[in-house]
Amino acid sequence: MLTSADLDTLLLTFKVASLTTLLMLLIGTPLAWWLARTNSIFKGFINTIVSLPLVLPPTVLGFYLLVIMGPAGVIGKLTTELGLGTLPFTFPGLIIASVLYSMPFVVQPLQAAFTSIGEQPLEAAATLRASPLDSFFSVIVPLTKPGFLTASILGFTHTVGEFGVVLMIGGNIPDKTRVVSVQIYNHVEALEYTEAHWLAGCLLAFSFTVLFILYSVLKTQPNVQQLK
Amino acid sequence: MPPITARFQLAYNAFSLDVDLQLPSTGITILFGSSGSGKTTLLRCIAGLEQAPIGFLEINGSVWQDSEHKVFLPTYQRNLGYVFQEANLFPHLSVEDNLQFGLKRLGKHPNKTELQNLLELLGIEHLLKRMPERLSGGEKQRVAIARALVLNPDILLMDEPLAALDFKRKQEILPFLTRLHQQLEIPVLYVTHSHQEVAQLTDTLVLLEEGKVLASGSLSETLSRLDLPFAQDKEASTVWQATLIAHEADYYLSRVAIADETLSLPFIDAALGTSLRIQIYARDVSIALEKPKATSILNILPALINDFTHDSYGQCIVQLRVGTQSLLAHITRKSALLLGLKRDMPVYVQIKGTSLLS
Numbered sequence: 240m241l242t243s244a245d246l247d248t249l250l251l252t253f254k255v256a257s258l259t260t261l262l263m264l265l266i267g268t269p270l271a272w273w274l275a276r277t278n279s280i281f282k283g284f285i286n287t288i289v290s291l292p293l294v295l296p297p298t299v300l301g302f303y304l305l306v307i308m309g310p311a312g313v314i315g316k317l318t319t320e321l322g323l324g325t326l327p328f329t330f331p332g333l334i335i336a337s338v339l340y341s342m343p344f345v346v347q348p349l350q351a352a353f354t355s356i357g358e359q360p361l362e363a364a365a366t367l368r369a370s371p372l373d374s375f376f377s378v379i380v381p382l383t384k385p386g387f388l389t390a391s392i393l394g395f396t397h398t399v400g401e402f403g404v405v406l407m408i409g410g411n412i413p414d415k416t417r418v419v420s421v422q423i424y425n426h427v428e429a430l431e432y433t434e435a436h437w438l439a440g441c442l443l444a445f446s447f448t449v450l451f452i453l454y455s456v457l458k459t460q461p462n463v464q465q466l467k
Numbered sequence: 468m469p470p471i472t473a474r475f476q477l478a479y480n481a482f483s484l485d486v487d488l489q490l491p492s493t494g495i496t497i498l499f500g501s502s503g504s505g506k507t508t509l510l511r512c513i514a515g516l517e518q519a520p521i522g523f524l525e526i527n528g529s530v531w532q533d534s535e536h537k538v539f540l541p542t543y544q545r546n547l548g549y550v551f552q553e554a555n556l557f558p559h560l561s562v563e564d565n566l567q568f569g570l571k572r573l574g575k576h577p578n579k580t581e582l583q584n585l586l587e588l589l590g591i592e593h594l595l596k597r598m599p600e601r602l603s604g605g606e607k608q609r610v611a612i613a614r615a616l617v618l619n620p621d622i623l624l625m626d627e628p629l630a631a632l633d634f635k636r637k638q639e640i641l642p643f644l645t646r647l648h649q650q651l652e653i654p655v656l657y658v659t660h661s662h663q664e665v666a667q668l669t670d671t672l673v674l675l676e677e678g679k680v681l682a683s684g685s686l687s688e689t690l691s692r693l694d695l696p697f698a699q700d701k702e703a704s705t706v707w708q709a710t711l712i713a714h715e716a717d718y719y720l721s722r723v724a725i726a727d728e729t730l731s732l733p734f735i736d737a738a739l740g741t742s743l744r745i746q747i748y749a750r751d752v753s754i755a756l757e758k759p760k761a762t763s764i765l766n767i768l769p770a771l772i773n774d775f776t777h778d779s780y781g782q783c784i785v786q787l788r789v790g791t792q793s794l795l796a797h798i799t800r801k802s803a804l805l806l807g808l809k810r811d812m813p814v815y816v817q818i819k820g821t822s823l824l825s
Binding site (some may be wrong): 325360362364365366367368369370371373377378381382432 | 543548558573602
């Protein structure tokens with residue numbers, strides 16, 4: 240059975256993943272919109288930065304974050320000046336690292352969705368008196384719902400599944416940074432295979448269910464081709 | 468209403484647009500040209516979907532663009548209606564919600580009878596609850612036209628609204644456009660490269676080529692100008708405005724009057740006095756020096772040779788005057804030589820066929 244410590248890690252994991260997903264959507268949506276429509280020379284550069292976590296070992300990202308946010312790092316100095324202390328091994332630090340680490344899983348589906356609907360719906364909305372912001376919420380968001388759904392679910396599940404970054408930047412502090420993946424590692428290290436089984440099973444069932452729902456729902460979503 | 472003034476200069480890589488137009492404030496003005504002639508770009512500049520770096524645009528007394536004074540109204544602040552080549556309905560909204568989209572943003576409720584009239588005119592009353600994916604191409608386009616017109620725009624811009632439809636759907640929608648034409652009080656700018664749409668809908672014709680205005684003027688004048696590609700085209704024709712004056716039921720014919728002359732046409736199911744638009748293809752017109760007596764052709768009119776030109780395929784394109792109307796005839800160069808055609812020569816034209824446009 241799940242111990243109360245295990246339950247705490249589950250709860251913390253969902254808290255981290257929810258907050259991270261929300262922040263990623265807030266930051267990732269305008270970023271994806273810009274990337275989908277810009278011809279700027281910085282497009283390739285920004286795309287690369289956003290996508291780096293896809294190919295980098297999580298420990299590398301975690302290591303650099305640790306350095307930058309640590310007492311001697313640029314951000315570490317700034318947060319210390321502001322009286323916030325340093326971010327590594329804290330809940331906010333873990334959230335920042337998670338946002339950076341899972342961002343490509345949010346930005347890429349959104350960027351693809353924005354690109355695929357093209358200019359036409361926006362132009363139609365403009366000729367019907369809708370301002371750009373209005374068009375975004377009344378036309379683009381409904382038309383790219385599948386993209387938002389994919390982005391949210393991939394972002395969420397990927398955050399739930401992270402391990403390396405958490406270890407580097409979050410550590411293993413109960414109720415603060417000890418998430419499920421770390422707890423499973425703890426159990427295995429302690430040869431508590433039964434407990435590890437329970438937690439691992441929970442994650443497997445969760446991930447399978449969420450992805451299954453995602454792909455079942457997406458099949459029935461209106462797609463962009465119907466615009467014509 | 469004051470006329471529309473539109474001046475734009477814009478250059479892309481290999482394309483440039485440079486136009487200076489005064490357009491009438493009523494009726495349908497057709498922007499005609501081959502692809503790459505800049506007709507769609509011109510329409511998009513007028514809509515503000517494209518911003519010409521140098522431009523001036525005044526419609527119905529309000530200035531939408533004046534680059535000299537850094538004035539550029541974004542599209543959503545321009546009181547226009549725009550119909551795209553592909554209907555571009557919002558797929559997540561029902562027909563009714565598509566129609567309401569602009570109204571909501573104007574904070575206006577449409578006049579119920581006006582709305583009803585519009586729906587009837589376009590034949591879409593029964594479609595209101597449908598989603599766009601369950602409409603045919605022609606229905607989508609009619610909804611798109613209604614969606615643009617329901618806002619009471621100062622101008623209606625139509626970008627090849629029939630180009631994406633097959634022949635049958637085109638025939639289905641053209642009568643609606645003709646009806647619209649008769650009832651609309653606002654100017655319509657209509658982009659097309661279809662001769663049929665030109666003949667059927669135009670009041671004013673603007674001919675574009677490589678981003679420049681080659682000619683603009685009334686339809687009959689422009690169509691019969693020998694220096695323009697229309698007259699040379701295999702489908703070359705002239706369009707006459709006529710009045711229905713008699714029916715000859717026994718022969719299944721109707722007679723129409725054009726100025727002082729009359730023509731027999733296949734029976735037209737309309738009330739006497741109705742104003743009609745008839746199209747006469749240049750290839751259906753032949754020329755005789757004396758009035759033919761024994762001939763099966765019913766429509767023989769006296770005419771004057773105005774001008775003629777030869778193309779490089781053994782064809783002679785003759786521009787004639789029948790009363791005050793222009794008429795084009797395509798004859799062979801050999802016939803032209805045998806007849807000894809000269810300017811201002813009185814002749815007779817035999818018209819083998821006419822088509823009724825509206």
